Amino acid sequence: MASELVEETQGQSAQKRHRIARGWPVFTVLAVALLALLIGGFGMSYQAKLTEVQKNDNAAWLPKTAESTKASEEFEKFIPVQTFPGFVVFQRDSGLTADDKSRIANAVAAIKGIEGIDKPGLLPPQYSKDGTAASLFVPLLAKAEGVSLTGEDVAKTEQNVMDAAKATIEGTDGLEVYPAGAGGLFTAFIDALAGLDGVLLFVALGVVILILLLVYRSPILWFFPILASVVAIGLSSMIVYFLADADLVTVNGQTEGILFVLIIGAGTDYALLLISRYREELHEYESRFDAMVKAWRETAAAIIASAGTVIAGLLCLSFSELGANRGLGPVGAIGIACTVLVMMTFLPVVLAAAGRWVFWPRRPKTDHAVDISTHGLWGRISETVVRRRRVAWVGSTIVLLIGIGLIGFLDTGGLTIQESFTNRPPAVVGQEIYDAKFDKGAGAPAVIVANDAQRQAVIDATSKVEGISTKPGSVCVQIDPTKAAKLLEQFGSATLPDLPAGCPPENLLVEPVDGRTVITALLADSPDSPAAEATVDRLREVLHAVPGADALVGGNSAAVVDVHEAAIHDRNLIIPIVLIVIFIVLAILLRALVAPLLLIASVVLSFAAALGVSGFAFSELFGFAGADQGFPLFAFVFLVALGIDYNIFLMTRVREETAVHGTRDGIRRGLAVTGGVITSAGAVLAATFAMLSVVPVVGFAEIGFAVSFGVLLDTIIVRSILVPALAHDIGKKIWWPSKLAAGKD
Template sequence: MTGGRGRWTATLIAVVVVLGWLVIGGIAGPYSGKLGEVATNDNAAFLPTDAEATRAQDLAAGFVEKETTPALVVYERTSGITPADEQRVQADAARFAQLPGVVSPLPPPIVSQDRQAVQVVVPIDAAEGEQIRQVVDELRDIVGPDRDGLTVNVAGPAGLLGDLIEVFTAIDGPLLLVTLVVVLIILLIVYRSPVLWIFPLLAAGMSYSLASVFVYYLAKNDVIKLNGQAQGILTVLVFGAGTDYALLLIARYREELHRHHRPWDAMKTAWRGAASAIIASGTTVIVSLLCLLLSSLNSNRALGPVAALGIAATLLVMLTFLPALLVLGGRWAFWPRTPRQDQADPQADGIWSRIAGFVARRSRAVWLVTAVALAALTLGLSQLGATTLGQSDLFTSRTDSVAGQEVIARHYPAGTGSPATVFTTQATAQQVAQVAQDVPGVASVRPLTQQGQAGPPDPNAQPKVVDGRVELQVTLADPPDSDGAEQTIRDLREAVHKVPGSDSVVGGFTAINVDTAAASTRDRNVIIPVVLVVIAVILALLLRALLAPVLLIATVVLSFLATLGLCALIFKYLLGFPGVDQSFPLFAFVFLVALGIDYNIFLMSRVREESVKRGTRAGVLSGLAVTGGVITSAGIVLAATFSALAVLPLVVLVELGVAVAVGVLLDTIVVRSLLVPALAYDIGPKIWWPSRLSRTSREGDRAGTEVGHAR
């Protein structure tokens, strides 16, 4: 297209694209606020399908008319429970039994041996997590505030689940608002323009709306599972990655506006130059996230496709809607720093040109020192205690369920109200019960009787038999979410499995935690190697080399380990967290490696492009000088958006947000700015082995060395 006709045609195309996306955005926008309607936060739904605790749940269904989740309402008066307190407990229990969703009759209240506490077990119909939360809220409304020294808390599995769902249902508003504010502030600082920040933020919002539509309908039709954790990560991932892609395209567009008169021509060249890196980056993240489908945990499998859909929607929007917006905006969008057609070389001066010169002069020393420094940070891994966080450690604040569990631990065998269950044959039931009683950490063992209660209160009561099996309820001495209780479950399983012919199966709340932790370890050992292989293949195709991808992956893995080591020190000594959840290393790896490799893709794809024209060493310096500013800005944006997870009062998400923020900053400031370019410069053309580029451009390479020393 030439002349005025070409200009008008290009403008018309851009207008049609923008209007089309605005229509889509108008339809899709409301769905971002409806994701909570299709989210499920029932932890039991995320059990490994082949776990022993899952089989126990299936067996338990035959022993009860309805599957229930217990809420434990605990009353405490340190001076001793009074007759008036007991009357209040009885009155409250009668009201509990009348609530919709509560399975009656309720077991009688349990007074502690020191007579300082009373506990009421309230079985709740376990149909859906949201229904459980509503019943828990009604229980808390009934008991009301503390009175005259009598404290009341609602704890147990239902209380914990209620608190978790309350946190997740609040994700949409605060997290989205904080993310938008963070991105806005950084874009204003980066561009120093009253106009330009609108374009990437509008495109990121469009990406989130589009992703929300697909996630909503797929979750509504049970194609994928959406939980609060995946919902929160989707928000920060789309805005963080979307802004990254936008920064890269806008920087290349600004660069080409110095070389082209018409914005349309500048965008065509910029799109061709940046699209391959953006597509490779997005594809790497998508495929890495989809590797979570290999997980045996439904919770991990839920996150993979949800986050991958977010990145796919972001790629589509950033490569269509954003370019059209920028073409319509033209040069004035950059006001007051308007780029002019002056053939200016963007790398001629500036801080990144000086950094490139420093890397050239001290390349071997730079990569050796940075590699040793990162290796030193990995020593912090010794402080990273991978544990299943207990209920009292799960939240950053002290919730009602946490306070209630602390009361229970003070006055009862801590496992009261949330017993382990053992299903065994009728013929071996007595022997299994005796073996279970002898396991350290077991407070009591009682069979489920015909009346449907753990007993027998009547010594002559007969155990309930279903399909030749008996259910034993095992009360643990330790809190059900503690390390001690989990070890007791492992010991209990080992003991009862040895009873000949018992075919024993152990389940319950603590057993779910044990099986989830084991599945997390298995997932980590399986998924991490697969992700590395996938990334290596994508890098090899993009860079048309084998040595460069291996070195890039090695640097990112080193950065990942250094991040975990540094985070271990931050969590323990700065934030005071007791450890990390079993899922943390896997999630941190997927996000840090997939997102961290992005910056190496942005850098090395430009380095290869420049190496073809200038030689490898000159290409390294040119690529670093040109991309340094934009990649650093992109890293800061992504780090800041993931830091927004800190507004949620959940230790797991706070830790993930801190880890991604720290890791991304390490990648952008140390790995991509110093380690990778210094290593590539020191190796020279061989970095592209076995491609033809590794055997050419010797003269350009020597020239690049001279230029580097002259910077």
């Protein structure tokens, strides 16, 4: 009698599913899938074009309210041309010869004809005291006539400068030439990101394919998630390109690289969940279309909620003071939205159309006898976790606390540009030579905009600040390039004639504008060093106290200080907002309050442990000088927003099983069913982010390691042991205040 009732119920359910399959949702999915394929395929051409709309200049990073930004805006009233201070460094260990100096002079003549440099700012060669090195100051145009040049434009100019310099020393042995200064280092950073989209995309896809081969043990099935990811990349690339071209979002090299990693990692996660449930339903339904409809309906809520959580978390970056962070938020959100659209339309359509053969050689049969919650490795693991639940959650908590205990190793004091590379590009070598042989702060002074009536008071106060160079002419009113250019015409020279030590004569200085003037102050330390940042802090404190000066301190070092301060502000503001948003999403999805609190607490513990282990690895294993102030925020957003996927995958299935089998058995069954797919998804996501290490930039390597390790920690320890064990120990109260809290324990 019972078996007949079950068969009758199954028959009614099957008929209902057939009616659903013929209804409008399926046709809508088919239409959207076709549209996504067409647009995504066409959009792949825009993936390479994203570099055309990148913005890698300071304006993409600096907060608009920062003091350095305000100083820069006022500075443009005096000098509309903005530059990157760059140097060409020549060195011969045994000492520069007369022929070397002649060739250096030829280099000056060659460089002055290059487009993209500030010719009036080109200075005569400076020679080191020991006679082994010479430096040529070559300012690279960053903004001229109100138009900002792209990072690629600046990099091209720098390359032309170095090509000209190298051409003049051909045929000599022992004379070396290197780029240096902010211009050279900035260009090295741009070069490090060049081709990031293509290299990172192909490496990440290759790793994901390998993992999917191991997970599915099928030479065919991996192709479908990868194809869907490629379609999602094309779709999102096209949307982001048009939005960036219209200045509605900001894209830089970092944003573009992370966008593709997000799509591949998150997309594969969604595909794994859908395909895992599809395989499960193929054991129950003869029709592959019925099986896919059932799988789609049962996973749609979890996948859409997961994507919604990631999107919400990324959009929280819109509260950031840093332009690049604000840009990453909507760009990443667009990528995730396109990904979930493709994975929930295109992927199920092509999988259902292809048939069971895609699982070859392990084609699922319609046997109605397979209960995967009691079979296999994860069935045994779930039994062990719930049987020894107290030992499991206490032990896993101790493991996390050990990781948290290492957090003292994490140094977020920031990195200099030289410390920001995992390799040693020529610009870093050149900067090391320059710092050893010449004044470190040359070429990148602090820029002070103040009331002209208090000019002398500002100069006097600035000169007394610790960290300001004490050499004659270190604190002076800004020279006017227009006046300097006229003087050049008089002398018929490429550079200004030698002037007496000290500040330039009054007839070469800028005229006051609206009662304001510009004063430059040479720093005693490298512009992006901690010492220079401390000098800026002292300088601002002193000048803000000068009566009637209304002084603003800008320049390269001040910009670094403001970026760091904004990063700390963003971290303290956005992390709580993300937690609140995620809690609300979980509460709505699970229709409970206790379970979301448990999951949020586990996320915070996991994140803190990942930070601790990462800090230890950075300092003790990789030898990095530290991490940027923005590192904790990026790690948090990616770890929590993406890691919450596994919470959702687990707990939505647990809730489904609880409604039938009770809370404690539902937890056991939910872990058994989702353990494999969650572990596989975690491995894919970890491997994808680990591919950021192919970029020779410390920031990318650190984010890649932290997210990869954190995802694995979250997948193996938190989601597989801590959460199910603790939830099982709590029992049905985790569903409070929903009806499940009053149901079977």
